[in-house]
Amino acid sequence: MSKVNTVLGTIPAEELGFVSVHEHIGYGMPGSELDTTWWKSPEQRYDETVPKLRAFREYGGSTIVDATGICNGRDVDYYRSLSEKTGVQIIACTGFVGGDTALAHFARASVEYLAEVFVHEITVGIGTTGAKAGVIKVGVSRGGRMTELDKRIYRAAARAARETGVPILTHLAIDAENAVAIFQEEGLPLDRVLFGHVDDGVNAPITRDTWIAEQGGRLGFDTFGYETELPDPPFWARPRKERLDHFLGFVERIGIDRVLAAADANCSPLGWPGVKGHTVNYLFEQLIPDLKDAGWSDAQVRTLFVDNPANFLTIKN
Numbered sequence: 001m002s003k004v005n006t007v008l009g010t011i012p013a014e015e016l017g018f019v020s021v022h023e024h025i026g027y028g029m030p031g032s033e034l035d036t037t038w039w040k041s042p043e044q045r046y047d048e049t050v051p052k053l054r055a056f057r058e059y060g061g062s063t064i065v066d067a068t069g070i071c072n073g074r075d076v077d078y079y080r081s082l083s084e085k086t087g088v089q090i091i092a093c094t095g096f097v098g099g100d101t102a103l104a105h106f107a108r109a110s111v112e113y114l115a116e117v118f119v120h121e122i123t124v125g126i127g128t129t130g131a132k133a134g135v136i137k138v139g140v141s142r143g144g145r146m147t148e149l150d151k152r153i154y155r156a157a158a159r160a161a162r163e164t165g166v167p168i169l170t171h172l173a174i175d176a177e178n179a180v181a182i183f184q185e186e187g188l189p190l191d192r193v194l195f196g197h198v199d200d201g202v203n204a205p206i207t208r209d210t211w212i213a214e215q216g217g218r219l220g221f222d223t224f225g226y227e228t229e230l231p232d233p234p235f236w237a238r239p240r241k242e243r244l245d246h247f248l249g250f251v252e253r254i255g256i257d258r259v260l261a262a263a264d265a266n267c268s269p270l271g272w273p274g275v276k277g278h279t280v281n282y283l284f285e286q287l288i289p290d291l292k293d294a295g296w297s298d299a300q301v302r303t304l305f306v307d308n309p310a311n312f313l314t315i316k317n
Contacts, residue, residue, distance in 0.1 A: 002314040005122065005134035005166070006063070006089045007079045016089065017062025019309035022169060022196055022222040022262035023280050025049060025066050025082065025090070028073040030103055032271020039271060045078075049267040052279050053086040059284040063089040065262075065313070067169060067196075069096040069137040070117075071103050073270045076129040091134040091313065094121035095157055097171050098139035099149035107149055114156035115163075122164045134313060136161055138179075139171025144206075146178045154179055158186035165317025169194040169220065173207045180215050189216065194260060194312060196220035199246055201228075201238035213254045218312060221247045222262035225282035226275065234275050244290055256300060260308050261287070 002013035026045060033039055040048070056064070068074045079090045095118060096102050106114065121133045136157045141147045146154070157168050168188075170179065173195035183190060198207045200223040209219050227233065227240045251259060265280045288301055 002310070004313045004315060005091065005132040006083070007076055007092050007129075007131040008083050008089070010132070011089070013310040013314040016306070016310050016313065018060055018305045019063040019065065019313070020056075020061065020262045020280050020283060020305075021065045021194065021260045021309050021312070022067045022220055022264050023064045024068050024264070024266040025064075025079055026073050026075065026268045026270050027068050027266050028270025028272065029101060030071050032073065035271045038269070038273060040268060042078075045268040046082075049082060050086060052267050052281065053082060053088045055279075055281050056284075057087050059281060061088065061280070061284070063091065063309075064280065065091045065093070065135060065169070067093055067097075067135075067137050067171075067264075069093060069101065069139075070106070071101050072097055074126075076126045076131045080129070080131060092126060092131060093135045093137040093169070094118045094126070094133035094160075095137035095168075096139065096153055097137060098141045099147050099153055100141035102149065102153075109152070111152045111156045111159070114153060115159040118156060118160035119163055122160065122166050133166070134315075135166055136168045137171065138168060140174050144174050146175050151178065151182060154182045155186060158183050158188040161192055162186065162188055163317070165315040167192045167194065167312055170196050172197045172200075172203050173209070173212060173219075174203055176208055176212050176217075180212070180217065191216055191218060192316070194218045194220045196222050197264070199223055199238070199243050200226065200236045202236045204238060204243075204246060209250055210254065213258050218258050218260060219250065220260050220262065221250070222260065223264045224261060224287050225263045225265065225278045230275065230277055232276060244294075248294055256303050257308065259304065260312060261304055
């Protein structure tokens with residue numbers, strides 16, 4: 001039986017339903033809890049997050065992959081409470097958004113130690129929660145090229161993925177050549193890796209999306225909704241039509257089987273203001289109508305949001 005780890009337990013992949021493969025329940029940098037300007041109480045976080053998740057469920061959404069890594073505000077007990085309250089299945093990750101977000105303890109760690117941490121969180125549980133991670137997060141530090149720590153994290157993630165069977169998702173597809181080389185050296189099939197954010201306004205001009213697909217990798221068009229048309233757009237925003245055309249053009253060239261989609265929304269940002277007006281529900285409120293206007297069928301939408309995520313997230317060992 002195919003299976004996937006969620007914060008409430010391991011379930012058959014067939015029960016995932018509609019999946020948004022890259023979101024954040026609450027993302028922040030280490031120490032952000034001391035920022036009195038933007039930090040929120042648990043009650044405020046619930047007030048911001050629960051309505052968004054309930055709306056996601058009412059639209060027909062079933063599962064969210066929380067791509068918040070170690071050191072970035074990951075709170076599995078909170079996720080479990082939200083999942084029970086809203087009915088949305090939440091998949092937590094192990095790993096790091098990037099080496100530059102890792103605390104010094106991890107920055108000095110060996111590949112072997114990092115792999116051991118990832119494997120433990122996947123097979124035993126995260127902290128004392130008993131909840132098992134269902135995916136490994138890796139990323140390139142700011143600057144656009146992998147640091148030595150990034151390379152150790154990627155190598156450790158590849159080893160943990162091979163041992164446990166869970167997939168890897170990346171923060172940005174920048175420096176993809178180094179990433180692909182590491183995964184290949186470690187013997188990890190590239191269809192177990194989702195190269196994320198190929199569509200954002202920083203990454204898109206230099207992403208080698210077709211090349212990544214030709215190597216066997218999957219592509220995450222997962223920043224839908226970060227548009228220059230927003231009242232206060234973030235620096236990684238991109239014009240709505242340009243992003244959509246990029247996505248549709250890729251699918252036309254390569255096919256739909258290698259792509260997954262998400263909004264990379266932050267339900268309740270920790271230690272920073274976030275982006276107002278952007279939520280995971282952009283997928284239902286804007287993206288799917290845009291796809292239908294472009295001639296997509298219900299079957300294609302299902303492939304993008306149900307079939308592809310189930311195949312990717314299934315533990316394969």
